[in-house]
Amino acid sequence: MLGQINDAFAALGGYAEPVGWLTLGLFTIAVVLEAVDREYARTVYVGAWIIFSVFALMLIQPFLVVDQSVVRGVGAILAVPLSLMAAKVFYEGRDSLFTLSRAIAIMGFIYVPFLMIDAIREPLILLVTNHTSTIIELLGYNPPVVTELSDLTAQQIPAGSNPDTTREITAKTQMYDNTFVFFNGDGTITYTILLDCTGIGSMAVVLGLVNGVSADWRRKLKASALAIGIIYVLNLVRNVFIALSYGHQYAHFFPDLTMTVWGLENSLRVSYIWADRIMAQSASVVAMLLIIWLMVRIVPEVMEPIEDLLYLLTGEEHDLSAALNVDTEEKQPDPAD
Template identity: 55%
Template sequence: MLDQLSTLGSFAEPVGWVVLAVFLLGVALEYAGYPDRSRSVFVFAWVLFAGFWLLLIYPWFAEDQSIIRGAGATLAVPLSLLVAKAFYEGRESLATLSRAVAFMGLIYAPVVMIPVLHDRLILIVVDHTEFLMNLIGYDPPVVVELSEVGLDREISGKSSDLRNSFVFFPYEDVSVTYSIVVACTGIGSMAVIAGLVAAVRAPLDRKLTALALTIPIIYVLNIVRNVFIGINYGHQYAQFFPDLTMTLFGVDNPVRVSYLWADRIIAQSMSVVAMLLIIWIVVRVLPEVLGVIEDLLYLLTGTEYDLDEVLDVSTAESESSD
């Protein structure tokens, strides 16, 4: 059964590309002036999206050992189906959320598909992570291969010749490697915010202001996150409840405990909090985003919300001031 679930998970990537293509088709039809056809395509896209998240639940829980990402994928399955149902039944405002998903994928996809883009981004993040580590008094070697530091083994999971792996020696005869990959660059969070901003109907100057305020914050926080994980994992500072942690996550290497706590528990939890704060900043500049949030709250609770007054912002006032 577990092998079958793992095999199904391998289909997530091709399904993801199909989902993105269908969402983009919906956007194209909407802009071309075919709202009814666009709505039908979006409804189909959301059903496919639910299948995409379903395929990711087991890999993220079991293979990626991420409780937060696994729980997020689990929640995304029924939520995607709820969007499809509500859109089909006539909630036209969900077109904005649908456009946002399409634009998020359109921003993220080139980084994944084009090697020169993701390699360059990784190396920039490595340089800034190394700079911050050095600034606070840590100086781990950054290598392409472990032979550079006298170790006769390969770096687990490394599939490129990039200088992107930090090497630590927390104990005698024990080495720890922390590699920066695309997921460590913050591009996913940047794509979420940029896609959301691009999807709403609002003046361009306020959209650019929202991006100018939030994208640098995401990038800087991501560098701090990398440093936090690298140092805590590399120096084994987060050895909390090792026996219980290894049991819960199904690992047999006690060295992994610090990584699980630093990354999968603490950093990912703080990432959720940081994203909520960043969205709050976006809302202050671009109140139109509240429509998407109100739609999501309606789908989750079945209750209509008007957040303009609650958050002391006004879409109408912001539009009239431009």
């Protein structure tokens, strides 16, 4: 029964890309219409939220089963009813959702170009790889960084080790994706820097929230620059932590239980699950909340879409602005500026 359900969701996930494009297209059209007629825009936004719920449904199996990510999987599961609720209350007249909807569109505008265009994706991945490698070396480790295992030289392979350098690195999605190689007896443990490892997804979320609100552009620019800097640095820490914990098996916790729960066949993956899927992703959620809190101190207007999210989650109004003593009224620029 579970196998049939998994197969059904896997088949559904095969249509995620075109549905994702349709979702972004509808949000884009709605943003344009908003400048002309808000009621027409409302109708398109409602349709976009409904399609977004379908898109989220299609991502559940890839996130939860294929990627083995509880955090992303639960996020996709929650996104389905939340999107449908957003469509419902938006249709019924909750005008504050114009801001949240606009923020969602901006998130897509920022993330999708990196997803689709090699000319900007490749430099970002290589930059993150180089900085991650530099930090790892400063910590006293020196794993080879290659694009294929066949690139390994005899000097890079430890004496007495005889790894299979002909096997493919299955995590790679692009030829320029670089991989850190750690040696385990005659085998290798590889950690590849992909687009998901650059922090661009988290940046898109925060930048969408900040730039989706109506506020002084100087405050939004300040908040955006601060968010990008903090996320980039924290993401480097995350990459270093995962690479070393996985490569040197520092996070080999509760192996039997972990292998059973995650359905693992290779015990070496236990450290990866703990380092990335459990510890790093959980820490990322906490870090995002703290970063958003910092953004609210600079751009208090960001509180509005956050309160809308809480309303969609609980069905009740929450005055976080008052609770945190945040004035969400748009601040006027200093005449001296």
